[in-house]
Amino acid sequence: MRNQSNGIVRGPITGVGLGLLGVACFSFSLPATALALDGFDPWLVGVGRAAGAGLLAIVYLLAARAPRPDPGQWRRLALVSLGVVFGFPVCTTLALVTSTSAHGAVVVALLPAMTAVFAVLRGGERPPPAFWGASLTGLAAVLGFLLAGGGIGGGLHAADLLLIGAVLLAALGYAEGGALARDLGGARTISWALVLSLPVTVPVAGLSLALHPPQAPSAAAAFGLGYVTVISMFLGFFAWYAGLAAGGVARVGQVQLGQPVLTLGWSALLLGEEVNGLTATAAALVLVCVLLTQRTRAARPQLVSEARLSARS
Secondary structure: OOOOOOOOOOHHHHHHHHHHHHHHOOHHHHHHHHHOOOOOHHHHHHHHHHHHHHHHHHHHHHHHHOOOOHHHHHHHHHHHHHHHHHHHHHHHHHOOOEEEEHHHHHHOOOOHHHHEEEHHHHHHOOOOOHHHHHHHHHHHHHHHHHHOOOOOOOOOOOHHHHHHHHHHHHHHHHHHHHHHHHHHHHHHHHHHHHHHHHHHHHHHHHHHHHOOOOOOOOHHHHOOOOOOOHHHHHHHHHHHHHHHHHOHHHHHHHHHHHHHHHHHHHHHHHHHHOOOHHHHHHHHHHHHHHHHHHHOOOOHHHHHHHHHHHHHH
């Protein structure tokens, strides 16, 4: 049953704006994870963030008096949890133990395209050819920039496989969560997914603390862990899932094409990554492609159904 009081405002402009806010929040996730790893165990950073965010989610759900999801929604929330509560955070954290934030941005550039694919497979969205053309052009610009000097090392490493797994799982979680947010709302979707995951995240975080207690972590490491817990794992999804629900998963998901460039910018400010003229040029190309994707319409499932009914009548 569709929840009419979920607070979603329909419309592509609203969806794009909320999506951009979510991307701004997520663009700092990899650098913040790298900071946190300088003082905390990888499993605490990867899973503990979800445990902390899950406690915040309980407070939010109680304050909002949110009704419990129905059985079908719980099953879909399990997919959301698999993708964004466990898959992406754990895989990226383990990858960054031996890789860099800039290198991670290379593979994460694939996320918008993979999100669109899962939107088609699971959500029934059918973007027009122009949409795919602009999206693929933006993706090529990001990958071309990184291949031309963005930090890719030679050969395929274990960290690369973890990052690819992170992208695939996150794309599934984004597509499923964006579709589910049409019923539950963005804030409730991520909150219920976090609560559903607590029976796993809390014991794993506790075990990590017991086996590898922090040894006087720096203020930067504490900030990084706090950021990925409160922003990356919780508040950022409020805007992101609401944007995907309002503007369409495949369409709004493409604003994430700008995230790798933003991530490199944060990495330059905090981690000493070099930013040169190539970075500025790539950023401009990506932003143009993102704008082009927003000029095309992506039919949401209910619009496709209405069109089919009109054709039959």
